[in-house]
Amino acid sequence: MTRTYGIIGWPLGHTLSPALHNRGFAELGLDARYEAWPLEPDGLPAFIERVRTEPIYGLSVTIPHKRAVMAHLDRISDRALAIGAVNTVYWDGDLLCGENTDVIGVVAPLRGLDPLPRSAVVLGAGGAARAAVAGFLELGIERVAVSNRTRSKAEALAGDFGVKCVDWAGRMDVPWDLVCNTTPLGMSGDLVGETPWDAARFAAGAVAYDIVYNPLRTRFLAEAEAAGCRTVSGLEMFLHQGLAQFRLWTGRDMDEAGARRLLLSLLA
Ligand code: ATR
Numbered sequence: 001m002t003r004t005y006g007i008i009g010w011p012l013g014h015t016l017s018p019a020l021h022n023r024g025f026a027e028l029g030l031d032a033r034y035e036a037w038p039l040e041p042d043g044l045p046a047f048i049e050r051v052r053t054e055p056i057y058g059l060s061v062t063i064p065h066k067r068a069v070m071a072h073l074d075r076i077s078d079r080a081l082a083i084g085a086v087n088t089v090y091w092d093g094d095l096l097c098g099e100n101t102d103v104i105g106v107v108a109p110l111r112g113l114d115p116l117p118r119s120a121v122v123l124g125a126g127g128a129a130r131a132a133v134a135g136f137l138e139l140g141i142e143r144v145a146v147s148n149r150t151r152s153k154a155e156a157l158a159g160d161f162g163v164k165c166v167d168w169a170g171r172m173d174v175p176w177d178l179v180c181n182t183t184p185l186g187m188s189g190d191l192v193g194e195t196p197w198d199a200a201r202f203a204a205g206a207v208a209y210d211i212v213y214n215p216l217r218t219r220f221l222a223e224a225e226a227a228g229c230r231t232v233s234g235l236e237m238f239l240h241q242g243l244a245q246f247r248l249w250t251g252r253d254m255d256e257a258g259a260r261r262l263l264l265s266l267l268a
Pocket of ligand 1: 124127
């Protein structure tokens, strides 16, 4: 029987996940398919019941279900508990489990960086910022600071993880050798061409990481690169959170380079 996987979210706009996972299934010859399931918030309990009774083998979970889904699972990873959000549902035997592969996705492109950044500033305080802070701590970055337009949200996040909170006005004044944008500034649409950082405040040799992946080359990354920074595109985070999901569901690895080429072609 064909194994079914899919993404739940509301509203579920265009998503690259079906293309990524269906490519993996085809590459490895697995009898499986990945679908997009728009799901309103109050439909979640009934949907999870379907997951328990139908041949649904895994879910990607996005807004607004990332927190709510936790109440319906049998086991949740420490990582997802620390973040307070699940983006991946998978089966371990007859247990329906939750993981947060956004954290894995944030960290993966930074592994192997030599030297490892020692201090990081995270811009924004939403779900992506939580994943970034958790990931940077997991990676062993010693000093992490969070800055957000609405300070109270940064304070709450900083308190949860025991990191520093910095005023939005002072975000470029803290010591940093990794700066990570998790705000939507620079995203295609009304915010394209905007940036949360002054070009003159990038330092050569530092790392600039954008969670935005559409467009691939944001103003933030272009200016960082021009200033001699190493840059990491949001495409890498998206790719690696997806590769980690695929591994949890199938126990197999899809070809990373092929998957990256596919995403690049879809975003070009
Ligand atoms: P995500 O789940 O992607 O992290 P989110 O939870 O909506 O999305 O968080 C978006 C973050 O970007 C928030 O921290 C938001 O700041 P506020 O808390 O002040 O709303 C930040 N953000 C959104 N638009 C912004 C803008 N124009 N300038 C600066 N920060 C912005």
